[in-house]
Amino acid sequence: MEPATSSRLRLPDTSALQLTRRRLLGTGLALGLGGFLAACSGGQPDVLASPEGPPQSGGTLRVGLSGGGAADSLDAHSPVSTTDIARVVNLYESLLYRDENYELQPLLAVSATPSADALVWTVDLRKGVTFHDGRPLTGRDVAATFKRITDPDDPKTGASSLSVLDEVAVINDHRVEFRLNTAAATFDDSLGQYALGIVPEDYDPATPIGTGPFKYQSFTPGRSSLFVRNENYWRDNEPYLDELSILNFDDDDALINALLSTQVDAVGQIPLALLEVIDADPRISILNSETGMWMPFTMRVDKPPFDDNRVRQAFRLAVDREQMIEQVLSGNGSIGNDLYSPFDPGYASKLPQRVQDIARAKELLADAGYPDGLSVELVTAPIQAGAVEAAQVFAQQAAAAGIDVKIRRVDTTTFFGDGYLQWDFAQDFWYTRNFLPQVNNSSLPTAPYNETHWDHPEFNELVAQAKGTLDPDKRNELIAAAQEIEYNEGGYIIWGHPNQADAYQQYVAGLVPNRTGLALSGFEFRRVWLGGDLS
Amino acid sequence: MPIILRRLATSVLILLAVSVMVFVATLLLPGDPAQAILGQQATPERLAALREQMNLNDPVLQRYFSWLGGLFVGDLGISAASGGPVSALLGERIGASLVLLVAASLISLPVGFLVGTYSALRRGRTGDHVTTGVSLVLAALPEFVIGIALITLFSTTVFPILPSVTMAPPGEAVWNYPLQLVLPTLTLVLVVTPYITRMMRATMLEVLDSGYVEMARLKGVPERQVILRHALPHALSPVAQVVAIQLAWMAGGVVVVEFLFRYPGIGQALVDAVANRDVQVVQALSILIAAVYIIVNLLADMVGILTNPKLRTGGTR
Numbered sequence: 055m056e057p058a059t060s061s062r063l064r065l066p067d068t069s070a071l072q073l074t075r076r077r078l079l080g081t082g083l084a085l086g087l088g089g090f091l092a093a094c095s096g097g098q099p100d101v102l103a104s105p106e107g108p109p110q111s112g113g114t115l116r117v118g119l120s121g122g123g124a125a126d127s128l129d130a131h132s133p134v135s136t137t138d139i140a141r142v143v144n145l146y147e148s149l150l151y152r153d154e155n156y157e158l159q160p161l162l163a164v165s166a167t168p169s170a171d172a173l174v175w176t177v178d179l180r181k182g183v184t185f186h187d188g189r190p191l192t193g194r195d196v197a198a199t200f201k202r203i204t205d206p207d208d209p210k211t212g213a214s215s216l217s218v219l220d221e222v223a224v225i226n227d228h229r230v231e232f233r234l235n236t237a238a239a240t241f242d243d244s245l246g247q248y249a250l251g252i253v254p255e256d257y258d259p260a261t262p263i264g265t266g267p268f269k270y271q272s273f274t275p276g277r278s279s280l281f282v283r284n285e286n287y288w289r290d291n292e293p294y295l296d297e298l299s300i301l302n303f304d305d306d307d308a309l310i311n312a313l314l315s316t317q318v319d320a321v322g323q324i325p326l327a328l329l330e331v332i333d334a335d336p337r338i339s340i341l342n343s344e345t346g347m348w349m350p351f352t353m354r355v356d357k358p359p360f361d362d363n364r365v366r367q368a369f370r371l372a373v374d375r376e377q378m379i380e381q382v383l384s385g386n387g388s389i390g391n392d393l394y395s396p397f398d399p400g401y402a403s404k405l406p407q408r409v410q411d412i413a414r415a416k417e418l419l420a421d422a423g424y425p426d427g428l429s430v431e432l433v434t435a436p437i438q439a440g441a442v443e444a445a446q447v448f449a450q451q452a453a454a455a456g457i458d459v460k461i462r463r464v465d466t467t468t469f470f471g472d473g474y475l476q477w478d479f480a481q482d483f484w485y486t487r488n489f490l491p492q493v494n495n496s497s498l499p500t501a502p503y504n505e506t507h508w509d510h511p512e513f514n515e516l517v518a519q520a521k522g523t524l525d526p527d528k529r530n531e532l533i534a535a536a537q538e539i540e541y542n543e544g545g546y547i548i549w550g551h552p553n554q555a556d557a558y559q560q561y562v563a564g565l566v567p568n569r570t571g572l573a574l575s576g577f578e579f580r581r582v583w584l585g586g587d588l589s
Numbered sequence: 590m591p592i593i594l595r596r597l598a599t600s601v602l603i604l605l606a607v608s609v610m611v612f613v614a615t616l617l618l619p620g621d622p623a624q625a626i627l628g629q630q631a632t633p634e635r636l637a638a639l640r641e642q643m644n645l646n647d648p649v650l651q652r653y654f655s656w657l658g659g660l661f662v663g664d665l666g667i668s669a670a671s672g673g674p675v676s677a678l679l680g681e682r683i684g685a686s687l688v689l690l691v692a693a694s695l696i697s698l699p700v701g702f703l704v705g706t707y708s709a710l711r712r713g714r715t716g717d718h719v720t721t722g723v724s725l726v727l728a729a730l731p732e733f734v735i736g737i738a739l740i741t742l743f744s745t746t747v748f749p750i751l752p753s754v755t756m757a758p759p760g761e762a763v764w765n766y767p768l769q770l771v772l773p774t775l776t777l778v779l780v781v782t783p784y785i786t787r788m789m790r791a792t793m794l795e796v797l798d799s800g801y802v803e804m805a806r807l808k809g810v811p812e813r814q815v816i817l818r819h820a821l822p823h824a825l826s827p828v829a830q831v832v833a834i835q836l837a838w839m840a841g842g843v844v845v846v847e848f849l850f851r852y853p854g855i856g857q858a859l860v861d862a863v864a865n866r867d868v869q870v871v872q873a874l875s876i877l878i879a880a881v882y883i884i885v886n887l888l889a890d891m892v893g894i895l896t897n898p899k900l901r902t903g904g905t906r
Contacts, residue, residue, distance in 0.1 A: 116756075123861040124678060124870075125670040272759040275671055276861060277853060280759060301756055304857060305848035307737065311753040312851070314745035318756075467864055 105585020114297035126275040130251040131210035146251025146264030193224040237522035267580035294583035320558035322573025343567040346486030351547040368418040390548040400533030427456025435469035438483040506545030666869035686854040693777035705789020724783035754851035833889035
C-alpha cells in the first residue's frame with residue numbers, strides 16, 4: 055500500500071494555535087476524567103470489556119479522520135487526503151494489497167507470476183467477483199483500469215510507479231498479462247497500491263462503482279460519506295457492518311471530543327502527545343501501530359554546502375535520534391538509521407546504528423572547510439504531525455555541532471508549491487514502502503520526487519540489477535549493498551519511524567495494528583464489527 | 590429621511606470599492622485560476638482550453654464587469670477545488686452560518702440589554718459587581734477556551750448530555766439536529782454577550798446621570814417610564830455600534846468555533862479555499878463578508894439616527 059506522491063494533506067495552517075489548544079485539551083481531559091468516572095453514561099452500548107466470540111453482523115461504524123476538504127473525491131485513482139484514501143480502500147480493490155504485516159497478499163488477483171526475464175507478469179483474476187452493479191469482473195475491466203490510470207493526458211496517482219508498464223493484454227475473462235518495457239522483478243509490489251483499484255470498463259467517478267466491501271450511498275466533499283454493505287462481496291461473511299460513515303474533521307480537538315462524546319466510534323491518527331491521556335479513559339482503546347513511515351530531513355546533494363559528503367555526514371551525526379523520538383513523537387516511534395524501507399526483506403539491518411557524535415561532526419565540518427561551523431536555512435511546514443517540531447528539535451541539537459539552523463516556516467500549500475523538490479534543506483513525509491518502489495519515487499535520477507537530487511552511478515547500477523533479479527536472496531543482497539551507499543553518502547537524515555496511533559470505542563472489534571502507516575488497520579473496515587446490543 | 594438615503598448610497602459605493610479590491614487582489618495572486626484548477630496535470634493544451642472556457646483571455650475590465658454582473662444573479666463562477674459551481678458549494682454553508690448567527694444573536698442581544706441595564710440600575714451593589722466580574726472574565730477568554738470548557742462540561746466528561754460536534758448526514762441541514770447546535774450557539778453567546786452587557790451598562794450609567802433623566806424624575810415621571818421612555822432609547826445608539834461589530838465578527842466566519850464543533854460554516858470553507866488556492870470561492874466569500882459588515886454597520890447607523898431626535902428630524906449640523 056503506497057501513494058505515489060508523498061502525503062499532501064492540505065490542512066489549514068493552524069498548528070501554532072493548536073499547540074496551545076492541544077495542551078489545554080490535555081489538561082482538560084486529565085482534570086475531567088475523575089468526573090467522568092462518577093457520571094458514566096454514553097448513548098451507545100455500555101461495554102467496558104472488548105467484545106469477544108464470533109463476529110456479529112449489523113450496525114453503523116462512524117469513523118472520524120482529520121484532513122481533506124472541498125477537493126475530496128471518490129475517484130478510485132486520485133486519492134489525495136487521508137479521507138480520500140479511507141473511502142477509496144472501502145469502495146474499490148486492487149489486484150494485490152499489503153496486509154497488516156506489510157506482506158503482499160492477493161486481493162482481486164489470485165496469483166501474479168513473472169516470466170523468466172521478468173518482462174511479462176501474468177495475473178490470474180479471482181472468479182465470482184462482481185461489481186456493485188452486479189456485473190462480473192473480467193480481464194477487460196483490468197485493462198481499462200490501467201489504461202485510465204496511465205492515460206498520458208491525465209495520469210493518475212499510481213501512474214508514476216507504472217512507468218515500466220507498456221500495456222495490459224487481456225488473455226481471457228480471468229487472465230491478463232502486464233507487458234513491461236523494463237525487467238521488473240518486484241512489479242507485483244507496484245500492483246499492491248490502494249490507488250490502483252479495479253473499476254468497470256465504463257467507469258465514471260460520478261457513479262463510484264467498484265468491487266469493495268462497501269457500496270456508495272452519499273457523499274459531501276469535505277464533510278462526510280455514507281456507504282452501505284455490499285451484499286454480494288466475495289469474501290464469506292464480510293463485511294459485518296451494515297453501514298460505514300466516514301467523517302472529515304478539521305481539528306484534532308473536535309475529533310477527540312467526538313470520540314469522547316461517543317459521536318464517532320473510531321478516529322484515525324490521533325496526536326501522539328495525547329495518547330497517554332486518551333488511553334486512561336476506560337471506554338477507549340488505543341491502536342498503536344509500528345510503521346515504516348519516515349519524516350526525513352532532505353539535503354540536496356548537488357547544492358553547497360550539502361554537495362560535500364562530509365557536511366551531510368556531519369549533519370547526520372549531529373542528530374540525537376532517541377531525543378528526537380521522545381520529543382517529537384512522545385516516545386511512540388522506532389529509531390531510524392538514515393535508511394528507509396525497514397520492512398523490506400533486503401533491508402540492510404547489519405549496518406551499525408548511527409548515534410549522535412558531536413566531536414566527529416565538528417571534525418567533519420572542519421575538514422570540509424567550516425572550522426567555525428556554518429549556517430543553513432531549513433524549510434519546514436506542518437506537512438505532517440510533528441514536522442515543525444522535528445525541525446525545532448533538530449535546530450537545537452545541531453547547534454552543539456556549530457551548525458546554526460535558521461528555520462523558515464511556510465504553509466503546506468507553499469511547501470508543495472513551486473519550491474517543492476527545489477529546497478536545499480527541507481523535510482518531507484513518506485508512508486511505508488519497500489526499497490525498490492521507494493527508490494522509484496525518491497532516489498533515482500528518473501524519480502518524480504527526488505528531493506535530495508540523488509544520482510549515484512554505483513547506486514543506480516545496483517538498483518537496476520536488483521530490479522531485474524528474480525531470485526529473492528540475490529536481490530536482497532543487491533538492495534543491502536545499495537542501502538549501504540545511502541548510509542554512507544545519502545542526502546536523507548532519517549531519524550525515526552513514527553508510530554500510527556488511532557483510538558476507538560471499546561465495543562468496536564476487528565481492528566489490528568497495521569504496519570502500512572494507514573490509520574485504523576489500513577482502513578480495512580470489512581473486518582470490523584460492533585459488540586453489544588445492536589438492536 | 591435624506592440622511593438614511595445618503596448612508597445607503599455611501600454603503601453601495603463602499604461595497605463597489607471592496608469588489609474592485611477583492612478582484613484586483615486575486616489578480617495579483619501568482620498563477621491563474623486555470624493553473625490552480627489543473628495543478629500538476631496542466632498541459633499547455635488543457636490550460637488553453639480551460640482559459641477559454643473561463644474567459645480568462647478577455648480584457649481585465651470586461652472580466653471584472655462580468656464577474657460583478659454574475660454576483661447580482663447569483664453566478665459566482667466555478668470552484669477550482671470541487672469543479673462545481675461556487676453557489677452550490679457555499680449555499681448550505683451560508684445557511685448554516687446564518688443559523689448560528691441568528692440563534693446566537695436572538696439570545697445574546699436581549700440578554701445583553703437586560704443584564705447591562707440591570708447592572709446599571711444596581712450600580713455599586715452586589716448584583717452589579719457580580720455581572721461586571723463575570724462579563725469581564727468571559728470577555729477575556731478566547732472563544733476556543735470557552736468552547737472546550739463547555740464541551741468538557743456538557744459533552745465529554747462531567748455531564749455527557751450534549752453532542753460535541755455537528756454531524757448531519759450528507760445533504761441534511763444542520764437545523765434538523767437542534768441538539769447539535771446548542772454548544773456552538775452557547776459558545777458564541779458567551780463570547781458576544783459580555784461586550785454588549787458592558788457597553789449597555791456604561792452608556793446606561795451615563796444616560797441615568799444626564800440632565801433630562803434627572804428632569805424627568807423631578808417632574809414625577811414613574812421610574813419604569815423614565816427608564817423605558819427616556820433613558821433606554823438614548824443608551825441604545827452606542828450599543829448598536831458594538832452589536833454591529835459583534836454581528837459582523839460572527840458573520841465573518843468564526844473559524845475557530847467552526848473547527849472545534851466541526852460546524853459546516855463559511856469560515857471553514859474560506860480557510861479550505863485559501864489552502865486550495867480556490868480563487869472563485871475566496872472572492873465570493875470576501876464579498877459576502879464585506880457586504881455583511883457594511884449592512885450591519887448601516888443598520889447600526891440607522892438605529893443611531895432613529896433614536897436620536899436631532900438626527901431623526903433631519904436638522905443635521
